[in-house]
Amino acid sequence: MKDLILVIAKALVDYPEDVRVDVKEDDRGTVYMLSVHASDIGKVIGKQGRIAKALRTVVTSAAVKSQKRVIVDIIS
Numbered sequence: 001m002k003d004l005i006l007v008i009a010k011a012l013v014d015y016p017e018d019v020r021v022d023v024k025e026d027d028r029g030t031v032y033m034l035s036v037h038a039s040d041i042g043k044v045i046g047k048q049g050r051i052a053k054a055l056r057t058v059v060t061s062a063a064v065k066s067q068k069r070v071i072v073d074i075i076s
Helices: 002-010 038-045 047-062
Strands: 020-028 029-035 070-075
Touching: 002 020, 002 029, 002 038, 020 047, 038 047, 038 070, 047 070
Parallel strands: 029 070
Antiparallel strands: 020 029
16 A cells, blocks of 8 residues: 555655655554655645545545555654
């Protein structure tokens, strides 16, 4: 899952070397914290959050087989 998020995020940003994904187990489920360069935060979120929502949908769909709840948080 981490690799999937990295591939998608690196394709969207101007500074792919600054893309980082940290994984944390939480009471909510598995939390993937996507960190990007400060100038790329808008590109990852998109207009009205559409890209962020699409990214979360893809990750959630990929996690259906594992039957775990996954959450993607975007931080700068």
